[in-house]
Amino acid sequence: MLRELKVLGSYSLNRLQGRKSPLVATFALTSYCNFYCPMCIFGASDKEAQMTNALENDLKTEQWKYVMSKVAPHVIWSIVEGGEPTTRRDIMELLRHLHSIGLGFTLITNGSMLHTLDLKELASYGVVCTSIDSVKEEAYCKIRGVSPSMYKRVMENVRLLSKYNVKRAINTVITKYNCDEFITHEYFDFVRKELDVHAVNFSFVEDVFPSKYRLAPDRESKSRVAKAIMDYAKSHDDPFIATPFRYLKDMIEYGRAMYDACATWKVIFVQADGSVIVPCYRFDSPENRMSIIEHSIDEIYRHRAWEITDRCNECDSFSCVWYLAQNPLNIADAYIRGLISLIKYFATTRIGLNAK
Template sequence: MTNRNIKAIKWFINTQLLGKWYNVAYATFKVTSKCNLKCTFCNPAYYSGTLEEGSTERLKKVIDNLRDSSVVVLSFEGGEPTTRPDILDLLGYAHDGSFYVMLTTNGYRLGDPSFLSKISERIDFLHYSIDEYHWNLKALDNLCKFREFGLKVNVQTVVTRYNINTLEDKVKKVRECGYKILLMPAVDYPDSKVKLEPDKEQFYQVLSYLKGKYGSTLNNSWGFIRALKGEFPKRLTSYAITIYPNGDLPYPDDINGEVIGNLSQNKLGELLNSYRAKELRRKMMENSARYEYLHLQTASFNSIKDLAEYAREMGKWAFTGKA
């Protein structure tokens, strides 16, 4: 059993049996704030390159820190993470069995077979953002080609009030390749000029229809879907964190939180156990309506039924390569 699976079992015991629910399992590492695109719904902080970026060595320290923590899934995101010249080095460093490594990309470098081949040796799951707002819908027509590289692809599609009725075609194309699709709601930031966020009730209706019909092709958990209509899990917690490109930890997330330390210097467990983190968690729970996507998706793991179903789906995908 690899280290990441032992960590997953320890995480389960600590959170579900011992009540230490501040142990996180999922880390979104935003390794850069540079991007080759400027999507309408994106927070400019994530494409303007204004967030301080850590050096390769500093980011490796962050990875070491996470290796010693409860984090089981490490997702490299941005900005566009492949704009970092050291991205292959960082992915390779993380891919030693300590984590399930994911890479989230808008795909602009995936046309290069040599790069793709190197990526496929260093990650477990490729998260490919495809939708109208990334201007790359055509990628759905040629999606199955990633099978040649042995990649497990999870398409990430941002759902807005304008494309919510076009989702089924996308799900069908993803299903043909045996991949998964995650439908993420656009978030309107306070200063967003264009309002894109989908209506919650409508999003609930569409997601439950698609999940009922296409099952595990949809990566959204039932727990997340039910939360859209206000049916939250009994214990409303989160098992996800976001990390900035310089290693800073905004807590509980980058939208509602504040930086509580830097993971190239401070142990994650100590930061999460601090008085400040406890206070911020308390505030987050009082304001559950503003929960970010990842909090809701991971909070649904507090239902053993939802967790078992999710683990079954992911296990099947990891071992058979088919969603």
């Protein structure tokens, strides 16, 4: 807690002086993914070439440990992702290192390799957020580009998180193929009853990367889904809907997430090769890439390209960009609702256990 307060104090001072600095770190451990999601840059069909690239260019174990230790004093939390981070053989070693240096983390995963991890150990210090866009086999396989057998494996692996009492949540991308299950609330019932997951976050897909078919729902569907999610959240505590109402209201009113200026600088995003793209991938170029191994955090944040964020508003619906652009007070309602929901959930669980 003292470390986090120190970081927040430094961040606040920087903002008062007009300087940019991060609050969160994202570690993209690998550029390889075993899924074929059409909305993702890592969904490429040539997995052999993707694996070769990852083996040649991804940071090695000791390099990642160095980077994590270097970034930790500057942030209050970290996100571990990829590609698919659990495809790395050293994933538990790296997560263990984050824990040892006192930096909390959320592991973002497609869930396909969870059965290979030491979940008992992970339960003692980690948070796992599994990406599940649909609870229906056909829609899930369409969105993720995988077989029905993989769908079944992922569902079983999420159940393993419950078995080992791992802190867990689900992240969901809303596409034109899964709208109905949110409107009917079928998704929520399945997540709560079948997967024993009690926190869900939503975002709407944006067709940014080249794909053989478009995934984004039309304007009317976005509005209907957003309204259905809000209606559910107002009358149900379980699962807790972590998505701020303001984001959903933007979708209803405008069909996109609205913000005045981007703030990607609040997260220092370390690519698999150890580079940081300033200010984001849309402006990727050799002059806008800096190696976090070779440069200090201060040097990276003095890069002139960060000024682009002061005038950029190009991301139509990326929820991550929307979150970063908001004043913390604007999303406080989600945290307050989440705290109340968790208190109710654990109180109910304790009563149930005592009754037995």
